């Protein structure tokens with residue numbers, strides 16, 4: 001049929017030596033990250049930080065404005081609801097090995113309310129053919145007792 | 161007198177989905193040797209400085225720089241790695257030559273991605289580890305808890321089904337393509353035409369690996385993998401190596417080779433935060449503005465006889481043409497429909513076949529595009545030769561999830577006639 005379907009694509013069929021990288025990393029949360037996730041552990045809302053000079057409200061919150069290149073002090077942090085609007089979405093069908101996922105996943109870029117930022121996250125919906133753009137969604141969080149202070153505490157976004 | 165920098169030699173391997181017969185060193189040697197023969201020089205004496213463009217994770221080495229000198233002729237010579245696209249390497253070479261410290265610089269870049277068995281995970285690993293990467297899912301394994309390695313050391317990822325739950329990071333392209341289609345009123349069918357054009361162009365490029373005769377329906381009927389990105393919208397991975405030899409123009413005159421001038425270049429990076437960054441290829445706009453200014457080009461429309469832009473996903477070709485200021489938002493698809501992007505059109509685009517037709521060679525993409533421009537300007541492009549081109553533009557992007565791009569302007573003259 002098509003030429004590119006006939007190519008050899010499994011390099012493991014050829015003479016080779018195996019190798020891999022045994023590497024684990026931890027990533028320091030940072031001052032801003034620690035504040036955000038400590039808050040999320042105890043509350044059902046998000047934190048954002050606002051640059052006084054240009055007015056940009058960063059989400060996820062940051063200690064500095066990348067545009068003005070100045071620090072954002074503590075008093076310019078604010079609490080925002082854990083909800084937003086779907087700016088974009090896609091339906092992912094493959095895993096990192098290029099194989100089919102057990103179930104397709106709807107992933108969205110969610111504009112977080114009261115901020116100029118957004119976050120990537122799963123959208124729980126039965127209607128995969130529906131145009132979700134502009135839909136209001138809210139973050140479904142883990143039960144408070146199960147929260148560990150990572151982004152995984154945000155389980156998914158639910159269409160309101 | 162101002163120094164002028166030109167290309168005096170190019171060399172490359174074929175581009176293939178796999179290269180099981182040669183090691184990464186052997187095929188880098190092949191590309192470099194061809195470039196040195198093309199320029200008529202001996203690298204052990206005539207090249208003053210060597211640059212490789214590579215990224216450790218693609219290569220599967222720590223400190224890949226150390227594995228480079230022998231196969232490019234650089235043992236015990238000034239040699240360094242630019243961790244970026246090949247055009248960023250050309251920019252470094254240009255600047256080295258302009259200092260007057262060196263006259264001749266070799267720039268090499270390659271993809272041996274068929275050796276990388278964890279491509280999707282390497283790409284995923286390029287995302288913010290705290291807020292963004294975990295969205296795709298994480299490898300759950302024994303926590304590393306002390307200075308010595310844990311007793312139950314993690315098993316290699318290959319072949320373990322329970323470790324395959326992470327979403328392929330190309331979902332980012334699905335989001336971005338949706339944004340492009342909506343904001344410019346471009347259609348999926350028009351993006352399909354990019355695939356048809358580039359895979360057809362690749363038939364006339366002997367080094368391309370993914371040439372194919374398709375119609376738009378074939379593309380439209382291919383499966384949605386990251387809706388609206390379909391299987392055939394994605395450029396497949398390819399192996400290949402390319403080497404450029406740049407020199408001060410006096411070197412070209414002494415060697416008697418016809419110089420192709422590097423008249424301008426630029427590069428730019430978006431913020432890495434998806435939460436804050438634009439989705440309109442701002443990196444390409446800024447990189448090209450820098451290049452136009454350097455080359456003295458006031459209006460890019462009509463300035464180029466041929467362009468090669470990054471098309472790692474079909475929509476990217478159209479998005480990049482617009483970001484480069486060569487079409488208004490939404491008009492690139494109309495140019496394509498009017499035949500303007502064909503070999504005999506007003507703005508021949510990706511006549512090489514692009515990444516869709518040749519294959520995605522990662523950090524070597526910028527050099528692959530530059531190679532086509534230089535080959536065309538020299539008049540050596542054979543069946544795909546554009547009629548008498550004088551000025552060309554090569555543009556590249558570092559791929560998902562990066563927001564970095566570069567552009568380079570080449571011509572047959574020391575100054576571009578604006």
Ligand SMILES: [Zn+2]
Pocket residue numbers: 051052053054055056065066067068069
């Ligand atoms: Zn600011």
